[in-house]
Amino acid sequence: MTITVAEMKSNLAAVLRKAAAGEEIIVTKHGKPYVKIGPEKPLYDKLPRIGAFKDHPFRMSEDFDELGSEWDEYTR
Known part of the structure; x- marks a missing residue:
């Protein structure tokens, strides 16, 4: 539906109902x-939390929490 601003002003309640x-x-x-x-x-579609990744398997490496040697100067 297309209306003008003037029509909107005079029929606001009806327009909002539609x-x-x-x-x-x-x-x-x-x-x-x-x-x-x-x-x-x-705003967004929510994914179910339980079973959200059941068809998208992933694995984590055994050393995921170990920093490489490039971080040595920051961790002294």
């Missing part, structure tokens, strides 16, 4: 798109 119901509304100003109004969307 947006909350899932309709995307484009508000135009001087014939050009100005803002887009729509339903709230999640």
Whole structure:
């Protein structure tokens, strides 16, 4: 749905109801798109914590916590 700023001002409650119901509304100003109004969307998709990596096996090396010789001067 596309409406002008003037239509938005006069029908704000109805426009917000439509947006909350899932309709995307484009508000135009001087014939050009100005803002887009729509339903709230999640910022990101959450992965389930239990079993999230069951199909993505990984392994850790035995010496993962040992620093190399290049760190000797920092660890004295």
